[in-house]
Amino acid sequence: MTTVSLDIRERVSELRDLIRGHDYLYYIKEQPEVSDAEYDALMRELRKIEEDHPDLITPDSPTQRVAGAPSEGFDEVTHHRTMLSLANAFDDDEFVAWHERVAGLLEKDRFDMVCELKFDGLAVALTYENGLLVRGATRGNGVVGEDVTANLRTINSIPLRLTGDDYPDLLEVRGEVYFPKSRFEEFNAEREAQGLPTYVNPRNTASGSLRQLDPRMTAERPLDIFMYSVGYSEGGRALDNQWETLDFLNGLGFKVNMHNRVFSSVGDVLGWYRHWREEFDDLDYGCDGLVVKVNRFEYQRHLGEVGREPRWAIACKFPAEQATTTLLKVRFNVGRTGSLNPYAVLNPVYVGGVTVKQATLHNEDYIKSKDLRVGDRVIIERAGEVIPQVVRSLVEQRSGSEKSVTIPTICPSCQQRIVRREGEAMSYCVNASCPEKLVRLVEHFVSKGAMDIEGLGEKWGAILIAQGLVGDVADLYYLKQQDLAQMNLLDAVAAAKSSEFASALDKIGIPGVGKKTSGILADRYDSILELMAAPKDELAAIGGVNERASDSIIAYFLDDDLRAVVDDRGGAFAELGLVDGPTDLYYVNRKYLMRPETLRQKSVTNLLGAIEKSKGQPLTRVLVALGIAHVGSEVANVLARHFGSMDKIRQATREEIEELNTIGPKIADAVREYFDNPSNIRVVEKLTGAGVNMTEDTVADSGNGVASLKGLRFVVTGRLANYSRSAIQDRIKELGGSVSGSVSKRTDYLVAGEDAGSKMTEAEKLEIIILTEDDFESLLSERAASHAQEQTEMNIPSAQT
Missing domain, CATH: 3.40.50.10190 (BRCT domain)
Incomplete structure (x- = not known):
């Protein structure tokens, strides 16, 4: 190991302090003091010293914001304290009612309230140990989120090391990541020019950017963040109120929003709310309301929480944005329980920050109650991330050519019969093998709240069903490695086609065609199909493409063994609509086409492991996963704890089910209807045969010194x-x-x-x-x-x- 002089160490420390200071002025205060060229010179000097003396590199160095290879997935992180949700107030009266409730509980008419803009981004928690950023996680379900530390490190307004020394030994701070609106159109235009899919709105862009597996991709996007609270701390000074906390965060080097205010009267809060209700569109970040918090932490502790909502805070939401358009069609999709869910196909209209082409119609009764007709001029509404909905039709603008909505009499997916149950607002497909119903059910079955099979999402489920590998949810437990290898082939094709053609061509691995030649060819041809059709003399005439490369290209696409695989497997994929044509498979490297089981083998192994692990989920989870109508986690827990096994639940009468705590006749009917269907019984028996757990300890069986709290x-x-x-x-x-x-x-x-x-x-x-x-x-x-x-x-x- 080489000895590093004291002068070099001091210069490294000086450079890091200078760069951190300029980062703070540029990204937090937005008051730069040096030119880009001067800043770049400091960064280049630091990089050079660290390259020459790698022992001096530290995780908090400004050069280490983007580091590491792409990840295969995100680890789970349990938050130190639950990241709570907020109750909403949609008008002045609802806010006044909240204030009166809080005043009554505090026995005080006036108390300070901190008003903060409600950002429309992605909530995250950052953990610092001894002033260094060690972990960053998404909100997730509030209790468990995803570890996206590598991606969060790329956001320049997040300090890798806290400023000063007035910080706790352990500190978890919370904030909202957002994508600046001013950069959104430019970003989408660049993606469109590259042939890549565009994003719907800045919030989705922020979410998608933060969940990139490759932090280098995140680093290319102009994400920013506002911090607004301390979630947890150990050591350091105690904070007494929210206003002091915001100042404390600012002092540590975090970006805190400049529009925070503290008021003590209802009138002042409502005045500030009305101001931003009119002005929020001028902000460079998504904002859908005002968050009002009781300032003193002593009062917050006294008020406590209800469920996962604090009594001491409320979100005053801005009114939903509305627009007028034409209802072109009404279509129905099939949910996981078989429900036929109507939605409106609209003449595209811009509302709530996005172009809306479809909107929910909720159910059949909603269509009838609103007297909606095809061809109507309608008002649609969109608030924040809520799905757009049709509010009403403009009856006065009808011409007489409008047509009543036709409610289906058969399932639009499988063409089988549907039923309308008494007391229900919509019809249901009762065919257990309905393809669209099965796609939704698989998506639900593998979700975190059910069997929690990580890596098997909506896309994979739909493809497995389309290929005939999955005919019901139980088939997931009979998948083989070679089945999943086909999925990886499709993923590889999609990834290659979404990247620049030069990059995709380079990765195919044609002998003699490297990065430089791939770039030259990509300037001439736009796709594999065009390159395949090019004759040898045309290839050889391209400047920079030598004879060896042109011979290799011709030979590669004429290889009989490779063509047989492409025609066979690619043809099958094309028939199912999974690729545009068989030749799409040429986007995948030859060695993987010939032996697909070697492509991303680790991801296949991980997925098979996740499927195997899920067999041990408790019966409560299995019941939720089956998708029985009205059976969520609470009802499933009651059933599992009382009966103790799937067999006993199957055999239970409607009356035995209905007499259980929290279960009424509607749920009892749904449970009995599910288990009276022979197709569902076959699924349960296949799950049992695959080794899925079908039992759970009952309260009555919890003897041997275990307490029973039944009925309390x-x-x-x-x-x-x-x-x-x-x-x-x-x-x-x-x-x-x-x-x-x-x-x-x-x-x-x-x-x-x-x-x-x-x-x-x-x-x-x-x-x-x-x-x-x-x-x-x-x-x-x-x-x-x-x-x-x-x-x-x-x-x-x-x-x-």
């Missing part, structure tokens, strides 16, 4: 020392109890931690039993002992008389 209702509040809120709620449910978000006369126990707040007061009024964490553990021990004694007594033989 709990409310949990306050800050707990040994449990997270979700963990103790899950524990209660596992043991047969139920959990509510509010105290009532039906509550049996309130489990209270520190800062229990109003729920404690309500429980005391109603004389509800209040438990500390220790009391809760004691209750479990007592009920476990009692349950074990009952089990013992049940096993004692009766005395002989």
Whole structure:
């Protein structure tokens, strides 16, 4: 190892400080003090020293923002604390009602409220240890997100090292990544010129950019970020309120929005809201409302949360944008439960930041209640990321040529019969083999809330079904490596065709055709088809293409073995509409065409591993995954915990199902209807045969010293020392109890931690039993002992008389 002089070390430190300072002035303050050329000179000097002395490279060096090879996927990250959602207020009255509720709980008429613009981007959490960025994650479901650290490091307004030394040992901060509106049209124009698909709006662009597997791709996009809260910290000074927090974040080098304000009156907040309701279009980032937060953290703790929504904050949403257009057609798609979902085909119109061509019509009853007709002039509405909807028709503009909407009598996907159940607002396809229904069901089956099979999304499911490899969800467990290898071939074709032709040609691997020759050929030809049709003399006449290269190109496309594979496999893909034509397969390197199982072998192995791992999911998850109408996680948990096995659920009568807690006649009918269908029984039996778990511990079977909380209702509040809120709620449910978000006369126990707040007061009024964490553990021990004694007594033989 070479010895690095003190002068060089000091110069490296000086350069890094200079560059960080200029980054802060340019990206955060937007007040650059040096020219681009001066900045580039500093960066070049630092890069050169680090190249000569690699031991001096540190993760927080400005040269290390873009690093690493493409990833095969994102790891999961559990947030230190749940990233909460916000309740919405859509008009002044709803905000005033929120303020009155908060004032009542705080017993104060006036309190400070911080107003922040609500950004329309992608929420992320950044973790710093000792001032260094170590992890960045997406919000995900609020509890678990995806690790996108490498991509977030490429955003210049995110400091790799915090400014100053007034920061905690561990700090998690939260903010919103966005794509500047001013750069969006230019970015899409560049993609269109390259033959690449364009993005719908800046928010989708930000989301797609942040989830690129190759951080170098993310680095090419002008993402930015605003930070707005501290999610978690260890060490450092305590913060007392939100306004102080925003100033604290700014002092650490984060970009904080300049339009934050603090008010103490309802009138001032509403005035600020009305100002931005008129002016938000002028901002260079998506904004769909105003977030209002109670300023003092002491008050926030007192107010607590309801579900995953804090009582101490609310999102005042801007009104949905509306536009007028013509309803051209009404079509129906098929959902995973077989529901026929109507949607409007519209004359394209720009609204809410995007061009809208389709809008939801919700259900058949909605069409009838609105008297919508094909040919009507209609008003459509779009708010934020909500799916556009048709609000009403302009009856006064009818010409008489409009036609009533025809409701299908057979399924538009499989042409089989449909049924309209009593009390339902739409019709259903009951064919278990309906292709479109199956695509949606596979998508649902593999999702995180169901069997959680990572890597098998909507695209793969649709292709597997189209190829006849999957006829129902159970077939996923019978897939072989060679089946999935075909999927990788299609992915490789799609990736190559979406990239520049020169790059795709270089990767094909034609002997004698390297990067330079590929670039020359790409200037002359636009596709593989054009290159295949070129005669030898034409190729040889191109400047920069030698005779060896032209001979290789001709020989490559005349190779009989290769042509046989392309004709056979490519023909099958083309027949299914998966590629434009058999010759699309020539975009894939020859060695992979001949042995597709070697293409991205690791991804196939990982997918097979994910499928195998999912066999161990609890019965609750399996029930959710089957897509039974009205059976979500809560109902599935009740069924699994009560009956204990799929067989017992299959055999249960409608009456036995209906008498369970939280299950009514509608759900009981849906469960019974599912298991009365022979096609569904075949799916369940195939899943069982594949080794998928079909049992779950019941409350009644949880003897041997395990407590039963069956029939007891709990409310949990306050800050707990040994449990997270979700963990103790899950524990209660596992043991047969139920959990509510509010105290009532039906509550049996309130489990209270520190800062229990109003729920404690309500429980005391109603004389509800209040438990500390220790009391809760004691209750479990007592009920476990009692349950074990009952089990013992049940096993004692009766005395002989």
